[in-house]
Amino acid sequence: MMFSQKKMKQIAARLDGEPQYAGRPAPTREPALQEYEASLLQLRRAAARVPRAPEINDAHVDAFMQGIREGIETPAPRLSRLWTMASVAAAALVLLLSALAYLGTGSEPVRANEVESAFTELEGVTVNFYNNPQGVSTVQVTMPESDLW
Amino acid sequence: MVGAPAILLALLLLTGGAPDKQPLPVRYWAIEASATGAEAPSFDADAKPIRTLLEDLRFDNFITLKHKAESLALHQETKAALTDRYTMGLRYGGLDATGRARVVVTVMLVPEQSGDPPRKAVETTLLLGPRGTARVCGLRSKDKAEIIIVLARQ
Numbered sequence: 001m002m003f004s005q006k007k008m009k010q011i012a013a014r015l016d017g018e019p020q021y022a023g024r025p026a027p028t029r030e031p032a033l034q035e036y037e038a039s040l041l042q043l044r045r046a047a048a049r050v051p052r053a054p055e056i057n058d059a060h061v062d063a064f065m066q067g068i069r070e071g072i073e074t075p076a077p078r079l080s081r082l083w084t085m086a087s088v089a090a091a092a093l094v095l096l097l098s099a100l101a102y103l104g105t106g107s108e109p110v111r112a113n114e115v116e117s118a119f120t121e122l123e124g125v126t127v128n129f130y131n132n133p134q135g136v137s138t139v140q141v142t143m144p145e146s147d148l149w
Numbered sequence: 150m151v152g153a154p155a156i157l158l159a160l161l162l163l164t165g166g167a168p169d170k171q172p173l174p175v176r177y178w179a180i181e182a183s184a185t186g187a188e189a190p191s192f193d194a195d196a197k198p199i200r201t202l203l204e205d206l207r208f209d210n211f212i213t214l215k216h217k218a219e220s221l222a223l224h225q226e227t228k229a230a231l232t233d234r235y236t237m238g239l240r241y242g243g244l245d246a247t248g249r250a251r252v253v254v255t256v257m258l259v260p261e262q263s264g265d266p267p268r269k270a271v272e273t274t275l276l277l278g279p280r281g282t283a284r285v286c287g288l289r290s291k292d293k294a295e296i297i298i299v300l301a302r303q
Binding site for chain 2: 115134
C-alpha cells in the first residue's frame with residue numbers, strides 16, 4: 001500500500017513535469033496505477049477546458065473607478081420624497097376639511113335683527129322693545145320726569 | 150415638513166380664524182333728540198346718514214353728541230361716555246347659528262346725588278344681522294330731550 005502511494009506520487013509528479021522525474025521511465029504498469037494515471041489525465045483535460053476567470057488589469061481600473069464615481073455622484077433615490085408627497089396630501093386633506101368646516105357654518109339662513117332681552121335697574125322705569133317696518137330693532141325706555149333729574 | 154405649516158394654518162382657520170372669533174366692526178351714534186315745533190326735522194351732519202332711522206320718532210331736532218366706529222373684541226366691553234350722566238358699554242358675545250352678532254348694550258346713569266353708584270338705565274342684548282341696525286330710545290336728557298343710541302353693524 002505504501003509503495004503504491006509512492007508510485008502514485010511519482011505518476012502525478014511526472015505528469016506535472018517536475019524536473020526530477022524528467023526522462024525517468026514510468027512506474028510499473030499495474031492496472032490500478034494505470035487507472036490512476038488515466039483519471040489524472042482526464043482531470044487535467046477537463047480542467048484545461050474550464051474558462052479562465054477574468055482578471056482586472058490596469059486597463060480595467062479606469063472604467064472600474066469611473067463606475068464608482070458615477071455611483072457616488074448620482075443621488076440615491078430618496079425616501080423623503082415619498083414622505084413629502086404624503087405630507088402634502090395630508091395637508092391638502094386637512095385644509096379641505098378646514099375649509100368645509102369654515103364655510104359650512106353659515107348654512108342656516110340669516111334671520112332678522114332681534115332684541116333678545118332688555119331690562120332696567122331704575123325704579124319706575126319701563127323697557128319695551130319692537131321692530132319697526134324698516135327692520136330696525138328698537139329698545140324703548142320710558143322714564144318718568146320726576147326723580148331722575 | 151411641508152405639512153406642519155399647513156396643519157398649523159388649518160388649526161388657525163379652525164380656531165382663531167373662525168368668523169365669530171374675529172372682532173366685530175360697528176358704528177354707533179348718540180343723538181340728542183328734542184321737539185322744537187319746527188315744520189321740518191333737522192339733522193346735523195353726523196346724523197344725516199341715519200336720518201331714516203330717526204325720522205319716525207316724535208322729535209324734530211337731532212344733534213349728534215358722539216359718533217364713532219369701533220371694533221368690538223369678543224367678550225370684552227368697550228365703554229364710552231355719552232353725556233355727563235350717561236355712559237355706554239358695548240360687549241360682543243359672538244355669532245349665533247344664523248350669523249347674527251350678539252351685542253350687549255349697557256347704559257349706566259350717574260345719579261344726580263353724588264356718592265351714589267351708577268345704575269343700569271337699560272341693558273339689552275341685541276342680535277344683529279349683517280348690516281343690521283338697532284336703537285335705544287327714551288333715555289331722558291335735560292329740557293325734555295332724549296338720548297337716542299343707534300348701533301349699526303358694519
